[in-house]
Amino acid sequence: MKKLWWIILVLVVFGFIQLLGKRPPAVTGTGSNDLIRTSHVPQQVVTLLRTSCYDCHSNETHYPWYAHVAPVSWLVNRDVREARKALNFSNWADLKLSRKLKMLNKIGREVDEGEMPMFVYPLMHRQAKLSAADRKLIVEWTESYGESLFSE
Numbered sequence: 001m002k003k004l005w006w007i008i009l010v011l012v013v014f015g016f017i018q019l020l021g022k023r024p025p026a027v028t029g030t031g032s033n034d035l036i037r038t039s040h041v042p043q044q045v046v047t048l049l050r051t052s053c054y055d056c057h058s059n060e061t062h063y064p065w066y067a068h069v070a071p072v073s074w075l076v077n078r079d080v081r082e083a084r085k086a087l088n089f090s091n092w093a094d095l096k097l098s099r100k101l102k103m104l105n106k107i108g109r110e111v112d113e114g115e116m117p118m119f120v121y122p123l124m125h126r127q128a129k130l131s132a133a134d135r136k137l138i139v140e141w142t143e144s145y146g147e148s149l150f151s152e
Contacts, residue, residue, distance in 0.1 A: 018070050024077045025084060028059040035092035040148075045141045049089070052117045052128040056083035059090040064124070079118070101146050108142035111135050 030037060036046055055061050056079060067076040087103050095103070110116040112135060122129035130138070 020070060022077060024063060024067065024073065025061065025080045026059065027061050027063075028090070030060060031090050033091055033093035034058070035089040038093040039145065041145070042141065044137060048130065048134055048138055051125075052121075052130055052134075054089060055125070055128075056080050056117075056121070057087050057089050059084070059088065066124075097149060100149060104142040104146040108139045111138045111142075 032038075035041065036049070041049070061080055063076070066072050087107070092100070107116070111130065114135070117128050117130070
């Protein structure tokens with residue numbers, strides 16, 4: 001009987017924590033200021049950005065089922081908010097040239113060093129894992145795209 005009460009208590013607490021926390025960051029889809037809409041990005045890089053970066057670094061987040069269950073939802077929501085604050089591809093056209101160059105440099109460095117995508121993300125999204133060739137392609141694109149911004 002004691003075991004049943006513990007199970008009921010755990011279920012009640014689990015149910016209660018579902019009511020806590022903030023709503024997830026909004027999903028608005030591809031806007032007119034999005035990097036892919038406003039810039040020349042090779043299709044191969046587009047695919048890599050969409051599968052490995054856009055869930056956190058854009059307004060096009062696809063929330064999996066577990067992102068709606070607390071306490072995991074709290075972590076996912078926090079990560080998406082922080083990622084969008086650091087870099088949101090959906091607002092790319094609004095950035096000043098100096099900010100774009102800084103972001104491209106940071107993207108290239110973090111992808112090259114294996115810091116992005118975050119270690120945990122490819123564990124749950126296998127398609128987001130970047131090979132060495134994928135990383136090289138993104139790094140080369142950030143460099144060439146950064147150089148092209150000077151000629152605009």
